[in-house]
Amino acid sequence: MSEDKQARNAGVQQHQKQSPASDLPDELTKKNQDYLYHLKKALAETKLSSEKQQKAIDETIAKMIAGQKQGQTARQLFGTVTEHVAAVIAGPRADPNAGQNKWLLMLDSSLMVFMVFNLMYGIMFFFTKSSKVQTGQAGILSELILAIVAGYGIMMMQTTLARGGKRKIPIWRMLIYGVLFFIVLTGTYTLVMMIPGPLNANLPAVVYIVIGAAALGIRIYLKSKFNIKNTVF
Template sequence: MEETNTENKTLEEKQVENAILWKQLTKRNEQFMMGLDKILTQANFDEEQKEKKYHQMMTELLASQKAGTTARQLYGTVSECAETILKQEEENPGRSSDFLIAVDGGLLLGSIFALISGVTLLTSKQETALGMGIISLIMNYVVGGIAMLIISKYTPDNNAPKGKKGYGKYILATTLAMLLWMLTMTLTTALIPISINIPLSPYFYIAIGAAGFAAKIYLKKRFRITGSIF
């Protein structure tokens, strides 16, 4: 029941509750949790998942320490406990934060169109052809990330009963998100003068697109981003 109640709380609310629980631990159990926190932090364990796990563990510890049971007796050594948590996370990763999912999606969508813009300019027979300006390029990444985040929140649940999988909401969310992205790009290009929204070299677009893809791959692996579309 504790885990279910914690699920819908914000990260800040979880941290406040956990701080209160932490103060009630015995010195030995507190040292155990400090050692565990150090290992999980070094492993870049998701902050929200970490607070959720700590809430569960400290609730169990407070109930057990009254009978003299220690954290080591419940969970093994600090290293063993951390290894178990990381293994469970690897096998059943939870959804990453909205920020990480937006960054991942923005790097994907923005980089695709940066590459398309660069290649199109290189192969264009019109010498005066211009690509999207630098402000449009930046907005492409930002709004693209927001659009991908919206879509990810409405991904159909194939395990849900028939009629409740959410395909209708997914199609609607995808359509609206893409319209938002295209409208933003169109308005940015049409309303911001070229003197400010400066067009760039096709090689620059290609370089930015390639760097964006590299950053996406690195960040996805580094922070184990889950819940994104791709």
């Protein structure tokens, strides 16, 4: 055999060793093996490091094997090869419900309610030029207590919906929750109305507006700093 022929054969053998078609798991179906073959080729053309490519391939194989038990093909699991490669390059998509501290959600909702109360009373008192609202109803302490209770109720609704995920929560359950929330909020409102005036006096219109604006600013800051999501608005 000539040296040129030996060199060509060696090159072919080397190419075969490096071919994406090599080392395809026998556990995979023919369709999934074909998908994996093209995935390896596509990943090799990206700028991803060999370690990241291999990690993506290993994770894909594991999901393929698990999916086969449920009768799912790679195409159903990942979409086209192009789509899957794009997802690998982009990295794992953050779960919008992950890492959401329920107390941060409560604080955000409470600030929202507190802001609405203060701006509402501030604007109302500003235009009427007089406080016709009974002391206690618009008192700053009443607002704070109501905001905390309402914030807790809204947070519970948010976490319940988040736990439900894609599963649709029965309407009757949400109605029961809404009725209970309304009863608790009404009872709290009745109690805070009894707080004496000196502890719960009405404030000037400008002060309400300033407090409402401050609550809005704090809420925006906290949402940005702690990446609070899934809020009411």
